[in-house]
Amino acid sequence: MNPVRVGLLGLGTVGGGTANVLSRNQEEIARRAGRGIVISHAAARETSFPDVDTSGMEIGTDAFAVVDQPEVDIIVELIGGYEPARELVLRAIANGKHVVTANKALIAKHGNEIFAAAREKGVMVAFEAAVAGGIPIIKALREGLAANRIEWAAGIINGTGNFILTEMRDKGRDFADVLAEAQRLGYAEADPTFDVEGIDAAHKLTIIASIAFGIPLQFEKAYTEGIGHITREDVAFAEELGYRIKHLGVTRRTEKGVELRVHPTLIPGRRLIANVDGVMNAVLVKGDAVGPTLYYGAGAGREPTASAVVADLVDVTRTLTTDPGNRVPHLAFQPDALSDLPVLPMEEVETACYLRMQVADRPGVMADVTRILGDEGISIEALLQKEPVGGASDVSVIMLTHRVVEGRMNESIKRIEALDTVTGQVTRIRMETLDSN
Ligand code: HSE
Numbered sequence: 001m002n003p004v005r006v007g008l009l010g011l012g013t014v015g016g017g018t019a020n021v022l023s024r025n026q027e028e029i030a031r032r033a034g035r036g037i038v039i040s041h042a043a044a045r046e047t048s049f050p051d052v053d054t055s056g057m058e059i060g061t062d063a064f065a066v067v068d069q070p071e072v073d074i075i076v077e078l079i080g081g082y083e084p085a086r087e088l089v090l091r092a093i094a095n096g097k098h099v100v101t102a103n104k105a106l107i108a109k110h111g112n113e114i115f116a117a118a119r120e121k122g123v124m125v126a127f128e129a130a131v132a133g134g135i136p137i138i139k140a141l142r143e144g145l146a147a148n149r150i151e152w153a154a155g156i157i158n159g160t161g162n163f164i165l166t167e168m169r170d171k172g173r174d175f176a177d178v179l180a181e182a183q184r185l186g187y188a189e190a191d192p193t194f195d196v197e198g199i200d201a202a203h204k205l206t207i208i209a210s211i212a213f214g215i216p217l218q219f220e221k222a223y224t225e226g227i228g229h230i231t232r233e234d235v236a237f238a239e240e241l242g243y244r245i246k247h248l249g250v251t252r253r254t255e256k257g258v259e260l261r262v263h264p265t266l267i268p269g270r271r272l273i274a275n276v277d278g279v280m281n282a283v284l285v286k287g288d289a290v291g292p293t294l295y296y297g298a299g300a301g302r303e304p305t306a307s308a309v310v311a312d313l314v315d316v317t318r319t320l321t322t323d324p325g326n327r328v329p330h331l332a333f334q335p336d337a338l339s340d341l342p343v344l345p346m347e348e349v350e351t352a353c354y355l356r357m358q359v360a361d362r363p364g365v366m367a368d369v370t371r372i373l374g375d376e377g378i379s380i381e382a383l384l385q386k387e388p389v390g391g392a393s394d395v396s397v398i399m400l401t402h403r404v405v406e407g408r409m410n411e412s413i414k415r416i417e418a419l420d421t422v423t424g425q426v427t428r429i430r431m432e433t434l435d436s437n
Contacts, residue, residue, distance in 0.1 A: 001035045002035070003037060004033070004035060004038070004074060004313075004317045005038060005039075005040040005041075005073050006037060006038065006039045006040065006041075006073070006074045006313065007043075007066040007072035007074070007075045008039050009067070009078060009088060010043070010044065010077070010078035010079045010080070011042055011044035011046060011049055011059070012044075013301075013305075014078045014129070014302065014306055014309065015052075016049060016052040017302035017305060018078065018309045019039055019042075019053055020051075020052060020053050020303070021306045021310050022037060022313070024053075033313075033318055035317060037310075037313050037314070039076075040056070040057065040069075041058050041059075041066045041071075042054070042058070042059045042066065043059070043063040045061065063088055067088050067091050067092045068091070073097065073098065074098045074316055075088070075098070076100045076313070077092075077102075077106075078101070080106075082106060082109060082110070085101075085105075086114070089114055090113075090117055093117045093123055093125070094121065096121055098125070098316045098320075099114075099118070100125075100129075100313055101126075101127050101129070102127070102130055102309055103127070103130060104130040104131060104200065104203035104204050104207060107130050107203075107207055107217070108202070108204070108206040108219040109217075109220075111127075112216050112217050115330040115331065115335070116335075119330075119335060123324075124315075125330060126312035126316055128309075128311055129306075129308035129309045130204065130207060131157065131204045132157050132283055132295070133281060133297070133299040133300045133301065133308065134297050134298045134305060135281055135282075135283065135295050135296065135297040136295075136308065137155075137295050138211065139311075140285070140295055141212055141332065142211050142328060142332040143328060143332075145287050145293070146332070147287075150212040150253070150285060150287050151253060151286045151287065151288060152252035152285075153250075153251050153283060154248055154249065154250045154273070154283070155281065155284065156249075156273065156280075156299075157200075157201045157208075157281055157299060158204075158281075159182075159278075159279035159280065159281055160179070160189070160279070161196055161198070162247065162280065163181075163187065163278050163279045164178045164179060164182065164196065164227065165227060165230070165245060165246065165247060166277040167181075169235045169239075170277075172232065175196075179192055182195070185279075186300075186302060187279050196228060197224065197225075198224040198226050198227075198263065199224055201224075201247065202224045204249065205222060205251055205260060205261075205262055206219040206260065208249070209260050212285070212332075213251075213339065214331065214332060214338050215258060215338060215339050215340075215341055215343075218260070218343050221260060221343035223261040223262065223263070223346040224261075224262050224263075225263035226247075229427065230264050231427075234427060238266050238354065238429075240384070241354075241398070242269050242270075243266040243431070244266070244267055244268075245265070245266055246267055246273070246274065246276075247263075247265070248264075249262045250262075250265070250432060253341070256342075256344060257341055257343060257344040258341055258343050259343075259344050260344075261346060261349060263430055264430075265429065266354050266429050266431040267432055267434055272294055272296075279298065279299065281296070281297065281299025282297075347407035348405065348406065349406050351403060351404070351406070351430040351431060352381070352401055352404070352431040352432075353400070353404065353409055353428050353431060354400055354431055355399045355413075355427070355428055356396060356397070356426070357396075357416060357423075358396060358397075358423040358424055359397050359423070360393060361388050361393055365419075365421045365422075368421065369397070369399075372412050372415045372416055373401065376408045377404075377408065378401050378404045378409065380399050380400070380401055382400040383397070383398070383399050383400075384398040384399075385398075
Protein backbone atom coordinates (compact mmCIF):
# COMPACT_ATOMS: atom_id res chain seq x y z
CA MET A 1 0.00 0.00 0.00
CA ASN A 2 1.25 3.53 -0.78
CA PRO A 3 2.49 5.49 2.19
CA VAL A 4 0.33 8.24 3.64
CA ARG A 5 1.68 11.64 2.59
CA VAL A 6 2.05 14.38 5.11
CA GLY A 7 2.38 18.12 4.54
CA LEU A 8 4.33 19.69 7.40
CA LEU A 9 3.81 23.34 8.32
CA GLY A 10 6.78 24.46 10.41
CA LEU A 11 10.21 22.83 10.58
CA GLY A 12 11.36 24.40 13.85
CA THR A 13 11.86 22.61 17.17
CA VAL A 14 8.82 20.30 17.03
CA GLY A 15 8.71 20.07 13.21
CA GLY A 16 12.34 18.96 13.10
CA GLY A 17 11.68 16.46 15.89
CA THR A 18 8.66 15.09 14.03
CA ALA A 19 10.69 14.61 10.83
CA ASN A 20 13.46 12.82 12.72
CA VAL A 21 11.17 10.53 14.75
CA LEU A 22 9.17 9.59 11.63
CA SER A 23 12.36 8.79 9.76
CA ARG A 24 14.21 7.03 12.59
CA ASN A 25 11.26 4.82 13.59
CA GLN A 26 9.70 4.44 10.15
CA GLU A 27 9.58 0.66 10.20
CA GLU A 28 7.95 0.36 13.63
CA ILE A 29 5.55 3.16 12.75
CA ALA A 30 4.51 1.43 9.51
CA ARG A 31 3.96 -1.84 11.40
CA ARG A 32 1.68 0.01 13.80
CA ALA A 33 -0.17 2.19 11.31
CA GLY A 34 -0.60 -0.49 8.64
CA ARG A 35 1.24 1.62 6.06
CA GLY A 36 4.17 3.98 5.84
CA ILE A 37 3.91 7.66 6.77
CA VAL A 38 6.17 10.09 4.89
CA ILE A 39 6.53 13.84 4.89
CA SER A 40 6.30 14.70 1.21
CA HIS A 41 6.00 18.50 1.49
CA ALA A 42 7.00 21.05 4.10
CA ALA A 43 6.81 24.81 4.56
CA ALA A 44 9.41 26.58 6.67
CA ARG A 45 10.78 30.05 7.29
CA GLU A 46 14.33 28.71 7.67
CA THR A 47 16.51 27.76 4.71
CA SER A 48 18.86 25.34 6.44
CA PHE A 49 17.88 22.52 8.74
CA PRO A 50 20.84 21.24 10.73
CA ASP A 51 20.14 17.97 12.57
CA VAL A 52 16.87 17.37 10.69
CA ASP A 53 16.35 14.49 8.28
CA THR A 54 14.66 16.28 5.38
CA SER A 55 15.21 13.50 2.82
CA GLY A 56 12.31 13.08 0.41
CA MET A 57 10.71 16.40 1.37
CA GLU A 58 9.87 19.18 -1.03
CA ILE A 59 10.49 22.26 1.11
CA GLY A 60 9.18 25.74 0.34
CA THR A 61 8.20 28.86 2.23
CA ASP A 62 4.49 28.99 1.33
CA ALA A 63 2.35 27.13 3.90
CA PHE A 64 -0.82 27.69 1.84
CA ALA A 65 0.83 25.92 -1.13
CA VAL A 66 1.37 22.86 1.08
CA VAL A 67 -2.23 22.97 2.29
CA ASP A 68 -3.41 23.11 -1.35
CA GLN A 69 -1.07 20.33 -2.47
CA PRO A 70 -3.35 17.62 -3.95
CA GLU A 71 -0.94 14.78 -3.12
CA VAL A 72 -0.97 15.48 0.61
CA ASP A 73 -3.37 13.44 2.80
CA ILE A 74 -2.65 14.90 6.25
CA ILE A 75 -1.52 18.41 7.24
CA VAL A 76 0.60 18.73 10.38
CA GLU A 77 0.33 22.27 11.71
CA LEU A 78 3.30 23.24 13.88
CA ILE A 79 3.35 26.97 13.27
CA GLY A 80 1.59 27.87 16.52
CA GLY A 81 -0.46 30.96 17.41
CA TYR A 82 -3.97 31.91 16.33
CA GLU A 83 -3.37 33.24 12.82
CA PRO A 84 -2.50 32.24 10.14
CA ALA A 85 -2.77 28.79 11.80
CA ARG A 86 -6.58 29.02 11.92
CA GLU A 87 -6.85 29.99 8.28
CA LEU A 88 -4.43 27.24 7.22
CA VAL A 89 -6.23 24.55 9.21
CA LEU A 90 -9.67 25.61 7.94
CA ARG A 91 -8.35 25.60 4.37
CA ALA A 92 -6.79 22.16 4.84
CA ILE A 93 -10.16 20.90 6.11
CA ALA A 94 -11.99 22.55 3.21
CA ASN A 95 -9.54 20.74 0.91
CA GLY A 96 -10.62 17.44 2.53
CA LYS A 97 -7.34 16.88 4.40
CA HIS A 98 -6.99 15.53 7.91
CA VAL A 99 -5.13 17.72 10.37
CA VAL A 100 -2.72 17.02 13.21
CA THR A 101 -1.77 20.00 15.33
CA ALA A 102 0.25 20.79 18.46
CA ASN A 103 -1.39 24.21 18.65
CA LYS A 104 -3.17 24.55 22.03
CA ALA A 105 -3.93 28.24 21.49
CA LEU A 106 -5.69 27.42 18.24
CA ILE A 107 -7.73 24.53 19.65
CA ALA A 108 -8.64 26.33 22.90
CA LYS A 109 -9.81 29.45 21.09
CA HIS A 110 -11.08 28.24 17.72
CA GLY A 111 -11.58 24.51 18.32
CA ASN A 112 -15.40 24.67 18.26
CA GLU A 113 -15.32 26.25 14.79
CA ILE A 114 -12.56 23.91 13.54
CA PHE A 115 -14.29 20.73 14.76
CA ALA A 116 -17.61 21.81 13.22
CA ALA A 117 -15.85 22.35 9.87
CA ALA A 118 -14.05 18.99 10.19
CA ARG A 119 -17.33 17.17 10.93
CA GLU A 120 -18.92 18.68 7.88
CA LYS A 121 -16.08 17.48 5.67
CA GLY A 122 -15.73 14.09 7.43
CA VAL A 123 -12.06 14.67 8.32
CA MET A 124 -10.16 14.30 11.60
CA VAL A 125 -8.40 16.94 13.62
CA ALA A 126 -6.01 15.38 16.14
CA PHE A 127 -4.29 17.42 18.86
CA GLU A 128 -2.59 15.14 21.39
CA ALA A 129 0.57 17.28 21.32
CA ALA A 130 -1.41 20.38 22.27
CA VAL A 131 -1.68 19.33 25.93
CA ALA A 132 1.25 18.31 28.13
CA GLY A 133 3.65 17.60 25.25
CA GLY A 134 4.54 13.93 25.13
CA ILE A 135 2.06 12.73 27.78
CA PRO A 136 -0.87 10.97 26.08
CA ILE A 137 -3.40 12.74 28.28
CA ILE A 138 -5.96 13.39 25.53
CA LYS A 139 -5.99 9.71 24.64
CA ALA A 140 -6.24 8.71 28.30
CA LEU A 141 -9.11 11.09 29.08
CA ARG A 142 -11.02 10.59 25.86
CA GLU A 143 -10.68 6.84 25.54
CA GLY A 144 -8.98 5.21 28.53
CA LEU A 145 -11.33 6.83 31.05
CA ALA A 146 -14.46 6.69 28.90
CA ALA A 147 -16.34 4.65 31.52
CA ASN A 148 -15.99 7.32 34.18
CA ARG A 149 -17.80 10.39 35.29
CA ILE A 150 -14.77 12.66 35.61
CA GLU A 151 -14.96 14.72 38.80
CA TRP A 152 -11.88 16.88 38.54
CA ALA A 153 -8.47 17.23 36.94
CA ALA A 154 -5.48 19.21 38.12
CA GLY A 155 -2.23 19.56 36.27
CA ILE A 156 1.20 21.07 36.03
CA ILE A 157 0.83 21.80 32.34
CA ASN A 158 3.43 24.43 31.61
CA GLY A 159 6.98 23.15 31.66
CA THR A 160 8.57 26.59 31.58
CA GLY A 161 6.68 27.81 34.65
CA ASN A 162 7.44 24.61 36.54
CA PHE A 163 11.11 24.83 35.56
CA ILE A 164 11.24 28.42 36.86
CA LEU A 165 9.55 27.60 40.19
CA THR A 166 11.76 24.55 40.68
CA GLU A 167 15.03 26.40 39.98
CA MET A 168 13.97 29.30 42.22
CA ARG A 169 13.26 26.84 45.03
CA ASP A 170 16.26 24.55 44.64
CA LYS A 171 18.98 26.94 43.54
CA GLY A 172 17.70 30.37 44.54
CA ARG A 173 18.10 31.48 40.91
CA ASP A 174 16.54 34.64 39.49
CA PHE A 175 13.30 34.46 37.58
CA ALA A 176 14.71 36.17 34.43
CA ASP A 177 17.81 34.00 34.33
CA VAL A 178 15.80 30.74 34.46
CA LEU A 179 13.33 32.02 31.87
CA ALA A 180 16.20 32.81 29.46
CA GLU A 181 17.47 29.25 29.87
CA ALA A 182 13.99 27.81 29.16
CA GLN A 183 13.85 29.89 25.98
CA ARG A 184 17.28 28.66 24.92
CA LEU A 185 16.19 25.05 25.45
CA GLY A 186 13.10 25.58 23.28
CA TYR A 187 10.53 25.04 26.07
CA ALA A 188 9.11 28.54 26.24
CA GLU A 189 6.43 29.98 23.99
CA ALA A 190 7.34 32.56 21.33
CA ASP A 191 5.87 35.08 23.77
CA PRO A 192 7.09 33.78 27.16
CA THR A 193 4.49 35.83 29.05
CA PHE A 194 2.10 33.11 27.85
CA ASP A 195 4.08 30.71 30.06
CA VAL A 196 4.57 32.79 33.18
CA GLU A 197 1.12 34.40 33.19
CA GLY A 198 -0.65 31.08 32.84
CA ILE A 199 -2.19 31.68 29.41
CA ASP A 200 -0.48 28.65 27.88
CA ALA A 201 -1.69 26.51 30.81
CA ALA A 202 -5.21 27.96 30.44
CA HIS A 203 -5.24 26.95 26.76
CA LYS A 204 -4.37 23.39 27.77
CA LEU A 205 -6.77 23.32 30.74
CA THR A 206 -9.62 24.51 28.50
CA ILE A 207 -9.04 21.47 26.29
CA ILE A 208 -8.79 19.10 29.27
CA ALA A 209 -12.06 20.44 30.74
CA SER A 210 -13.97 20.02 27.50
CA ILE A 211 -12.86 16.43 27.08
CA ALA A 212 -13.37 15.62 30.74
CA PHE A 213 -16.89 17.04 31.07
CA GLY A 214 -18.20 17.17 27.50
CA ILE A 215 -18.57 20.95 27.35
CA PRO A 216 -17.70 23.27 24.45
CA LEU A 217 -14.25 24.90 24.54
CA GLN A 218 -14.54 28.16 26.53
CA PHE A 219 -11.04 29.58 26.86
CA GLU A 220 -12.33 33.13 27.36
CA LYS A 221 -13.98 32.04 30.65
CA ALA A 222 -10.82 30.58 32.20
CA TYR A 223 -9.42 32.40 35.24
CA THR A 224 -5.69 32.97 34.79
CA GLU A 225 -3.11 34.14 37.31
CA GLY A 226 0.66 34.03 36.79
CA ILE A 227 3.64 33.22 38.99
CA GLY A 228 5.31 36.64 38.84
CA HIS A 229 4.28 37.66 42.38
CA ILE A 230 5.52 34.50 44.11
CA THR A 231 8.58 35.23 46.23
CA ARG A 232 11.31 32.97 47.54
CA GLU A 233 9.87 33.63 51.02
CA ASP A 234 6.47 32.23 49.95
CA VAL A 235 8.21 29.12 48.63
CA ALA A 236 10.10 28.72 51.94
CA PHE A 237 7.02 29.39 54.16
CA ALA A 238 5.02 26.87 52.14
CA GLU A 239 7.73 24.25 52.68
CA GLU A 240 7.76 25.01 56.41
CA LEU A 241 4.02 24.33 56.53
CA GLY A 242 4.40 21.06 54.58
CA TYR A 243 3.36 22.36 51.15
CA ARG A 244 4.85 23.03 47.72
CA ILE A 245 3.83 25.87 45.41
CA LYS A 246 2.97 24.72 41.91
CA HIS A 247 1.43 26.61 39.01
CA LEU A 248 -1.63 24.44 38.68
CA GLY A 249 -4.49 24.24 36.21
CA VAL A 250 -7.60 23.01 38.03
CA THR A 251 -10.95 22.06 36.54
CA ARG A 252 -13.73 20.62 38.64
CA ARG A 253 -17.36 19.74 38.06
CA THR A 254 -19.65 21.17 40.73
CA GLU A 255 -23.42 21.27 40.92
CA LYS A 256 -23.43 24.93 39.89
CA GLY A 257 -20.93 24.66 37.08
CA VAL A 258 -17.40 23.91 36.00
CA GLU A 259 -14.38 25.48 37.66
CA LEU A 260 -11.70 26.46 35.13
CA ARG A 261 -8.72 28.16 36.73
CA VAL A 262 -4.94 28.48 36.51
CA HIS A 263 -3.06 29.96 39.45
CA PRO A 264 -0.15 29.30 41.80
CA THR A 265 -1.35 26.70 44.28
CA LEU A 266 -0.15 25.27 47.58
CA ILE A 267 -0.40 21.50 47.48
CA PRO A 268 0.60 19.04 50.21
CA GLY A 269 4.29 18.14 49.84
CA ARG A 270 3.52 14.42 50.19
CA ARG A 271 1.46 14.24 47.00
CA LEU A 272 3.29 12.68 44.04
CA ILE A 273 2.39 15.67 41.87
CA ALA A 274 4.05 18.03 44.36
CA ASN A 275 7.34 16.38 43.43
CA VAL A 276 7.04 16.92 39.69
CA ASP A 277 9.95 19.24 39.04
CA GLY A 278 11.76 21.02 36.24
CA VAL A 279 10.20 21.01 32.79
CA MET A 280 8.19 17.87 33.55
CA ASN A 281 4.40 17.97 33.44
CA ALA A 282 1.81 15.89 35.29
CA VAL A 283 -1.95 15.68 35.19
CA LEU A 284 -3.98 14.15 38.00
CA VAL A 285 -7.48 13.03 36.99
CA LYS A 286 -10.18 11.83 39.34
CA GLY A 287 -12.80 9.54 37.81
CA ASP A 288 -15.68 8.11 39.85
CA ALA A 289 -14.88 4.53 38.94
CA VAL A 290 -11.11 4.49 38.61
CA GLY A 291 -10.32 6.96 41.41
CA PRO A 292 -7.31 9.25 41.04
CA THR A 293 -4.89 8.55 38.17
CA LEU A 294 -1.67 10.43 37.45
CA TYR A 295 -0.02 11.02 34.08
CA TYR A 296 3.59 12.18 34.10
CA GLY A 297 6.19 13.02 31.48
CA ALA A 298 7.94 15.68 29.44
CA GLY A 299 5.53 18.49 28.69
CA ALA A 300 7.68 20.27 26.14
CA GLY A 301 10.75 19.77 23.98
CA ARG A 302 11.63 18.54 20.53
CA GLU A 303 11.12 14.78 20.56
CA PRO A 304 8.65 14.48 23.46
CA THR A 305 6.24 16.73 21.57
CA ALA A 306 7.06 14.96 18.30
CA SER A 307 6.13 11.70 20.04
CA ALA A 308 2.55 12.97 20.44
CA VAL A 309 2.42 14.39 16.90
CA VAL A 310 3.54 11.10 15.39
CA ALA A 311 1.10 9.12 17.58
CA ASP A 312 -1.69 11.26 16.12
CA LEU A 313 -0.40 10.58 12.61
CA VAL A 314 -0.57 6.85 13.33
CA ASP A 315 -4.09 7.24 14.75
CA VAL A 316 -5.31 9.22 11.75
CA THR A 317 -3.68 6.77 9.33
CA ARG A 318 -5.37 3.80 11.01
CA THR A 319 -8.79 5.38 10.77
CA LEU A 320 -8.52 6.84 7.25
CA THR A 321 -10.98 4.29 5.95
CA THR A 322 -13.32 4.35 8.94
CA ASP A 323 -16.80 5.76 8.55
CA PRO A 324 -16.57 9.27 10.12
CA GLY A 325 -19.57 8.45 12.36
CA ASN A 326 -17.59 5.66 14.00
CA ARG A 327 -14.53 7.72 14.91
CA VAL A 328 -13.74 8.92 18.42
CA PRO A 329 -15.40 12.37 18.70
CA HIS A 330 -13.00 15.34 18.83
CA LEU A 331 -14.15 16.36 22.32
CA ALA A 332 -14.75 12.80 23.57
CA PHE A 333 -18.54 13.22 23.74
CA GLN A 334 -20.81 13.09 20.69
CA PRO A 335 -21.12 16.64 19.32
CA ASP A 336 -24.90 16.70 19.79
CA ALA A 337 -24.49 15.52 23.41
CA LEU A 338 -22.31 18.34 24.74
CA SER A 339 -23.48 19.76 28.06
CA ASP A 340 -24.39 23.39 28.68
CA LEU A 341 -23.09 23.30 32.27
CA PRO A 342 -21.72 26.85 32.70
CA VAL A 343 -18.14 27.75 33.59
CA LEU A 344 -18.29 29.27 37.10
CA PRO A 345 -17.12 32.86 37.61
CA MET A 346 -14.03 32.88 39.85
CA GLU A 347 -15.94 34.78 42.60
CA GLU A 348 -18.06 31.65 43.12
CA VAL A 349 -15.19 29.19 43.39
CA GLU A 350 -14.38 27.86 46.85
CA THR A 351 -10.81 27.12 47.98
CA ALA A 352 -8.68 27.22 51.12
CA CYS A 353 -6.06 29.97 51.03
CA TYR A 354 -2.52 30.86 52.11
CA LEU A 355 -2.27 34.54 53.08
CA ARG A 356 0.97 36.43 53.66
CA MET A 357 1.02 39.98 54.93
CA GLN A 358 3.48 42.43 56.48
CA VAL A 359 2.02 43.82 59.71
CA ALA A 360 3.25 46.29 62.35
CA ASP A 361 4.78 44.54 65.37
CA ARG A 362 2.26 46.06 67.85
CA PRO A 363 -0.45 44.78 70.22
CA GLY A 364 -3.89 44.33 68.71
CA VAL A 365 -2.78 44.06 65.07
CA MET A 366 -3.42 40.35 64.83
CA ALA A 367 -6.80 40.82 66.51
CA ASP A 368 -7.80 43.34 63.82
CA VAL A 369 -6.87 40.94 61.05
CA THR A 370 -8.56 37.91 62.59
CA ARG A 371 -11.70 39.98 63.33
CA ILE A 372 -12.03 40.82 59.64
CA LEU A 373 -11.69 37.17 58.70
CA GLY A 374 -14.16 36.23 61.44
CA ASP A 375 -16.68 38.83 60.18
CA GLU A 376 -16.51 37.23 56.73
CA GLY A 377 -17.01 33.76 58.24
CA ILE A 378 -13.48 32.66 57.36
CA SER A 379 -11.89 30.19 59.73
CA ILE A 380 -8.11 30.11 60.24
CA GLU A 381 -6.46 26.69 60.11
CA ALA A 382 -2.81 27.60 60.79
CA LEU A 383 -0.92 30.74 61.69
CA LEU A 384 2.78 31.54 61.50
CA GLN A 385 4.41 34.76 62.64
CA LYS A 386 8.05 35.43 61.88
CA GLU A 387 10.21 37.50 64.22
CA PRO A 388 11.19 40.95 62.92
CA VAL A 389 14.33 40.82 60.75
CA GLY A 390 17.24 43.10 61.79
CA GLY A 391 15.27 45.42 64.06
CA ALA A 392 12.45 45.99 61.53
CA SER A 393 9.19 47.37 62.93
CA ASP A 394 7.00 44.96 60.97
CA VAL A 395 6.77 41.21 60.66
CA SER A 396 5.55 38.61 58.17
CA VAL A 397 2.36 36.84 59.16
CA ILE A 398 1.27 33.74 57.26
CA MET A 399 -2.19 32.23 57.63
CA LEU A 400 -3.82 29.15 56.16
CA THR A 401 -7.60 29.41 56.02
CA HIS A 402 -10.37 26.87 55.67
CA ARG A 403 -12.25 26.75 52.40
CA VAL A 404 -13.98 29.98 51.52
CA VAL A 405 -15.81 31.37 48.51
CA GLU A 406 -13.47 33.58 46.48
CA GLY A 407 -15.76 36.64 46.63
CA ARG A 408 -15.63 36.62 50.43
CA MET A 409 -11.88 36.28 50.49
CA ASN A 410 -11.57 39.18 48.03
CA GLU A 411 -13.63 41.34 50.40
CA SER A 412 -11.53 40.32 53.43
CA ILE A 413 -8.26 41.03 51.64
CA LYS A 414 -9.52 44.48 50.66
CA ARG A 415 -10.39 45.24 54.30
CA ILE A 416 -7.08 43.86 55.64
CA GLU A 417 -5.09 45.92 53.11
CA ALA A 418 -6.98 49.03 54.26
CA LEU A 419 -5.70 48.64 57.86
CA ASP A 420 -2.98 51.18 58.56
CA THR A 421 -1.02 48.51 60.44
CA VAL A 422 -0.71 46.39 57.29
CA THR A 423 1.98 47.31 54.75
CA GLY A 424 1.54 46.69 51.03
CA GLN A 425 -0.58 43.97 49.51
CA VAL A 426 -1.71 40.68 50.96
CA THR A 427 -0.34 37.73 48.98
CA ARG A 428 -3.05 35.12 48.50
CA ILE A 429 -2.21 31.67 47.16
CA ARG A 430 -5.05 29.20 46.80
CA MET A 431 -4.65 25.72 48.24
CA GLU A 432 -5.76 22.31 46.98
CA THR A 433 -5.51 19.09 48.95
CA LEU A 434 -5.82 16.95 45.79
CA ASP A 435 -7.06 14.04 47.86
CA SER A 436 -9.27 11.41 46.34
CA ASN A 437 -12.57 13.18 47.19
N1 HSE B 1 5.75 26.59 26.50
C1 HSE B 1 5.16 25.32 26.75
C2 HSE B 1 5.66 24.83 28.11
C3 HSE B 1 5.53 24.37 25.65
O1 HSE B 1 6.60 25.42 28.64
O2 HSE B 1 5.10 23.90 28.62
C4 HSE B 1 4.66 23.18 25.57
O3 HSE B 1 3.33 23.49 25.32
